Amino acid sequence: MAGHAFYEEAKRTGATFHYHERVTGIVVENGRVKGVKTTKGEYGTKVVLNAAGPWARKIGALVGLDHPVNPDSHEGGITEPVAHFLGPMVVDIRPSPGSGNYYFFQLATGQVVFSITPQPPIPGFDRRETSVFLPQVARRMVALMPRLTNIRVRRTWRGLYPMSPDGSPLVGWSEEVKGYLMAIGMCGQGFMLGPGLGELLARMVTQETLSSEDQETLQILSPYRRFRGQEALK
Numbered sequence: 001m002a003g004h005a006f007y008e009e010a011k012r013t014g015a016t017f018h019y020h021e022r023v024t025g026i027v028v029e030n031g032r033v034k035g036v037k038t039t040k041g042e043y044g045t046k047v048v049l050n051a052a053g054p055w056a057r058k059i060g061a062l063v064g065l066d067h068p069v070n071p072d073s074h075e076g077g078i079t080e081p082v083a084h085f086l087g088p089m090v091v092d093i094r095p096s097p098g099s100g101n102y103y104f105f106q107l108a109t110g111q112v113v114f115s116i117t118p119q120p121p122i123p124g125f126d127r128r129e130t131s132v133f134l135p136q137v138a139r140r141m142v143a144l145m146p147r148l149t150n151i152r153v154r155r156t157w158r159g160l161y162p163m164s165p166d167g168s169p170l171v172g173w174s175e176e177v178k179g180y181l182m183a184i185g186m187c188g189q190g191f192m193l194g195p196g197l198g199e200l201l202a203r204m205v206t207q208e209t210l211s212s213e214d215q216e217t218l219q220i221l222s223p224y225r226r227f228r229g230q231e232a233l234k
């Protein structure tokens with residue numbers, strides 16, 4: 001629903017969407033972006049924004065850059081709706097064999113949404129659901145909150161975290177290729193960071209004056225930073 005709302009608002013303010021059209025090349029002349037090639041044609045542009053999530057490294061390779069972004073997969077699930085009983089989101093940070101933290105919360109519409117961090121991580125682009133996830137997470141959730149025993153699970157799904165070396169995104173203009181902007185490596189936080197980063201990126205593309213908060217954010221998320229440590233709750 002949120003995704004659709006963003007889509008409608010973007011259309012209302014003039015954005016156009018091209019579906020089933022893969023970017024296959026980025027035209028660079030004299031170190032500057034000039035256009036984009038796709039499976040359906042070629043477009044002139046001075047700016048390319050790489051927001052390709054788990055595929056960011058492949059887009060970077062089109063301009064000769066190697067971004068340290070690699071996908072690993074996580075599964076999520078959703079139950080049937082039940083009467084409201086859960087206030088805050090529950091995050092259990094205790095590791096267990098085969099998994100790290102897991103978390104669940106109840107939507108306003110009554111369904112409980114849950115996910116777990118596989119340990120060790122599962123690298124790669126495979127998005128087929130596994131038979132491991134549901135028994136693994138259900139056992140831990142029911143042990144923590146026995147009243148969850150009888151809620152029926154409606155569906156599960158598996159998606160990709162675009163992981164950076166330190167668990168934080170890489171956002172900023174390329175120093176090597178003028179006009180190439182990166183918003184990659186969103187890890188497990190891309191949905192919550194999306195709206196704020198989207199506004200910041202729009203200010204960058206339209207060359208608005210950036211506030212001191214913007215500049216601080218860009219310094220912290222610089223693609224050229226030294227990678228140290230690992231964000232704790234990725």
Ligand SMILES: Cc1cc2nc3c(=O)[nH]c(=O)nc-3n(C[C@H](O)[C@H](O)[C@H](O)COP(=O)(O)OP(=O)(O)OC[C@H]3O[C@@H](n4cnc5c(N)ncnc54)[C@H](O)[C@@H]3O)c2cc1C
Nearest residue numbers: 022023052053055075076159160186187188189190191192
């Ligand atoms: C189970 C699960 C639970 C999660 N929970 C949360 C959460 O609670 N909160 C949170 O903030 N985040 C969460 N995340 C993480 C979040 O989903 C990601 O961080 C986010 O989706 C990354 O957004 P993105 O826009 O960078 O990439 P994506 O959403 O992956 O978008 C990349 C887009 O680029 C397109 N693309 C790639 N290559 C090309 C090409 N060559 N040409 C054209 N288009 C291309 C793809 O089709 C895709 O549409 C979760 C992820 C999973 C899997």
